[in-house]
Amino acid sequence: MMNNDATPPEVPNRLNEDWRYGRPQQFAADLAARMNGRGTGELTTDAPAECVRRSLPEGADACPPSIGSDYFLRRALQSGGDALHIVLPRGEWGTAEAPLRIRCHAGSFYAPQLCVELLPGSRAHILEEHTHDPDSALVCLRSYTVHPDAELRLELRETGDDASRAMNISRIQCRENARARQLTTCSGLAWAREETTGELCGAGAELLLLSANRPEGCQWLDQRCRQLHHAAGARSRALYKNVLRDAATCIFGGNIRVEPGAHESDAYLSNLNLMLSAEAAVHSLPQLEIMADRVRCSHGSASAPIDPEQLFYLRSRGIGEADAQAILADAFLHEVYLLFNQPQGTQP
Amino acid sequence: MTHDVDQNPLPPDTRGEFSFPEKHAFDAGYGLSERTIDYICDAKGEPDWLRDFRKEALRKFRELPMPLHWAPEEIGGVDFEQIRYYLAQGTPAKKSWDEVPDEIKRTFERLGVPEQERAFLAGVDAQYDSETAYNNMREELSKKGVIFVNPTEGLTRYESIFRPWFGKVIPVGDNKFSALNHAAFSGGSFIYVPKGVKLAQPLQAYFRINSESLGQFERTLIIADEGAELMYMEGCTAPKYDSATLHSGVVELVALKGARIQYVTVQNWATNVYNLVIQRGIAMEDAQVRWIDCNLGSGLTMKYPAVVLRGRRARGEVVSISLARDGQLQDTGARMIHAAPETTSNIVAKSISIGRGRASYRGEVQVQRGATNCRNRTECDALLLHAESRTDTYPAISVHGDSSGVQHEASVSQVDEEMLFYMQQRGLTRAQAMSLAVNGFINDLVNEFPMEYSVELRRLIDLEMEDSVG
Structure with a gap:
């Protein structure tokens, strides 16, 4: 939750464990350089007009909690970017082939707020x-x-050029027997930080957080997620996979927190990285x-190069080294897409 | 509660919940200042360079902040002004138990130390409050050039060997507690094993806090020269007092080319003890450093044995067991720094949380730039025995480059009700069944301890379980 003290939060420093290995000072300076008045950008959706409002509801639900980034949260709120509140009543909203779209385009600097509610019994596929x-x-x-x-x-695709920066501060709240899955991909940006706080607030809630990325060049990808089990009998999974080339850097900070009384919680967290360059780094x-x-709670983290036997197998069938690497990288990330696309209700 | 003991030695008492009246010739009083350092240096007859060194460390200690941004908040409870920094009898370490003052001898007899020495040890160092009371090693090892003395003797008699490594593995400014130890250190061990000498039997140190509000700042430096091998075992106990006691040791291990060091710790401090220990080893080419660590007691333990793998093909290993009961926080873990190619490391940590106890694993694995073809595997398992128990896992893994493989896994579980039912059905009480299940959980790690320690360890865990599970 955002710090409610009278003193405004400061730029995270090296003592902020939620930014460990990150570059908060540099990002703050980058933001300041691009901030120009209210900022420019566009936030649109093809959701039916009766479901869309241009102002946010009252209450804490509209503003996501940050993961150690109250400074940036406050700067975003102060900039007065556009807001979009979408309420989807019972029914089907979008499909895998034709998802309900939300588009966000950033000009020099943009800090929009998005609040989406799926009312009881609704089913939505959102891009x-x-x-x-x-x-x-x-x-x-x-x-x-x-x-x-x-x-x-929910699928979030972040694309930009190699001088752009992005930060998403997100919350997904699952009430009783609610089910949510999110897939994030980020490509082309110089620096990106993705924070997702998943909250399981009712028995039978299920949350699946997925991410698949291929950072290259000098890209920095900073991913933080939380699986907060507030209620008993909920289930959550997180799988973050990255294929790193060149001098790319990935930081992953994940946390499963089972609150007192949240018995029968079932949670798993996994971060897997495929290293394709001697210059790449993972934290x-x-x-x-x-x-x-x-x-039942566990987590795993592994960072390793391509298995030479797998590479040999493909090369011995006449596939060049670069193509063989690309095939194996695709295969490595494929699991994430499989999990996202599998029918709802199947247990990953 | 503790009780005074002045009768004949009793059978070994590994819990150590007893104390003797204080009889100290030297008492530096409460709080740490330059005067305290002068007092310690005068009492120990230390050279001027060491006095200056200690004072510089004190300055750093005052400058450095408490690591509150990551450490458990309980560490804020340490009141450095309410600690006594030096208590000693004022007599040099004895080579024979017959010469050791009576109450100290009875303490160690009660803890079973002389008996263990006779049975299976190559040498023993027994520290009572701030100073070593007894230090002895088998004669044939002295003839081979093995050195096993306290650090004061090490710095005076063997300065050319000791000083080049003193404070090099864990520098003064490494963190606040490292600076504190450099300023106030007293007691501990200095061991040097010459080239190619392999010790068949372990050396042992036993750290005993007897007095209330004492800070014990022992310092251990072990150097295994090329191709040397040794096992060192450390045991710790203290009686329970109402005021807080601080144990803040520094242990530095140096394994030169092809050497092997195994360091075994079983700490069973009373719950009023803050156990904040820094343990780090350097492994050179083809060398191996292995920490085997068991933490049962203390109110707050913060201990993360580390290995800096500095030479090609060096290997590091940490095997850790911790058990946290009501009012205890065991914040333990391991660090592996891969600073050279083809280095390998392994961490296995198991923890048990009972009642409101909290056990945390905190670890770091680094594969630095240029350290190619390295491998690490980390496994942490936690067992929760009650609804209010807590466990945490905080690893940090950094990997550079495309040739190394690092794997980390952690899981949390509880004793299966069906398993308990099965055992109870066969006549065991619930407490016995629980104890058996817990012993089963840590069985593979307990087997890593030397036989004498593993037997003792099982007994201690049974005792802890008896009190907590009914």
Whole structure:
């Protein structure tokens, strides 16, 4: 939650564990350089007009909590970017082939707020596309609430040029028997930070957080996620996979937190990285904080090069080294897409 | 509660919940200042360079902040002004148990130390409050050039060997507690094993805090020269007092080319003890450093044995068991720094949380730029025994380059009700069944300890379980 003290939050420093290995000072300076008045950008959707409002509802649900980034959250709120509140009542909203679209385009600097609610019994497939003008910065505050028995399938695609920066501060809240899955991909940006706080607030809630990325050049990808089990009998999964080339750097900070009383929680967190360059670097911080018993919680993290035997297998069939590497990288990330696309209700 | 003991030695008492009245010739009083350092240096007869060194460390200690941004908040409870920094009898370490003052001898007899020495040890160092009371090693090892003395003796008699490595593995300014130890250190061990000498039997140190509000700042430096091998075992106990006691040791291991060092710790401090220990080893080419660590007692333990793999093909290993009961926080873990190619490391940590106990794993694995073809595997398992128990895992993994493989896994589980039912059905009480299940959980790690320690360890864990599971 954002710090409510009278003193405004400061730029995260090296003592902020939620920014460990990150570059908050540099991002703050980049933002300041691009901030120009209210900022420019566009936030649109093809959701039916009766479901869309241009102002946010009152209450805490509209503003996502940050993961150690209250400074950026406050700067975004102060910039007064556009807001979009979408409420989807019972029914089917979008399909895999024709998803309901939300488009966000950043000019030099843009800080929009998005709040989406799936009312009980609704099912939605949403594609959120973030695009950038060259050399732009985006700070997007995203909040999704999935009410009881609703189902959300959400894809976030962040694309920009190699001078753009993006930060998404997101929350996905799952109420009783609600199901949500999110897939994020980020390509082309110089620096991106993606924060997702998943909250499981009711028994039978299910959350699946997925991410697949191929950072290259000098890109920095900073990913943080939280699986907060507030209620007993909920289930969450997170799988973040990256294929790193050139001098790319990935940071992953994940946390499974099972609050007191959230017994029978079932949670798993995984961060897997395929290293394709001697210059690439990975920093992985998968965490568990368990304050209830009768739970099933675990995490895993692995960073490794391509298995030489797999490479040999493909090369011995006449495939060149670069193509063989590309095939194996595709195969490595394929699991994420499989999980995202599998029918709702199947247990990953 | 503790009780005074002045009768004949009793059978070994590994819990150590007893104390003797204080009889100290030297007492530096409460708080740490330049005067305290002068007092310690005068009492120990230390050279001027060491006095200046300690004072410089004190300055750093005052400058450095408490690591509150990542450490458990309980560390804020340490009140450095309410600690006594030096308590000693004022007599040199004895080579025979007969010469050791009576109450100290009875303490160690009660803890079973002389008996263990006779049975299977190559040498023993027994520290009572701030100073070594007894230090002895088998004669044939002295003839081979093995050195096993306290650090004060090491710095005076063997300065040319000791000083080049003193504070090099864990520098003064590494963190606040490292600076504190450099300023106030007293007691501990200095061991040097010459080239190619392999010790068949372990050396042992036993750290005993007897007095209330004492800070024990022992310092251990072990150097295994090329091709040398040794095992060092460390045991710790203290009686329980109402005021807080601080144990803040520094352990530095140096394994030169092809050497092997195994360092075994079983700490069973009372719950009023802050156990904040820094342990780090350097492994040169083809060398191996292995930490085997068991933490049962203390109110707050923060201990992360580390290995800096500095030479090609060096290997590091940490095997860790911790058990946290009501009012205890065991914040333990491991660090592996791969700074050379083809280095390998392995971390296995298991923790048990009972009642409101909290056990945390905190670790770091780094594969630095240029350290190619390295491998690390880390496995942390936690067992929660009650609804209010807590466990955490905080690893940090950094990998550079495309030739190394690093794997980390952690899981949390509880004792299966069906398993308990099965055992209870066969006549075991619930507490016995629980104890058996817990022993099963850590069984593979307990087997890594030397036989004498693993037997003791099982007994201690049974005792802890008896009190907590009913």
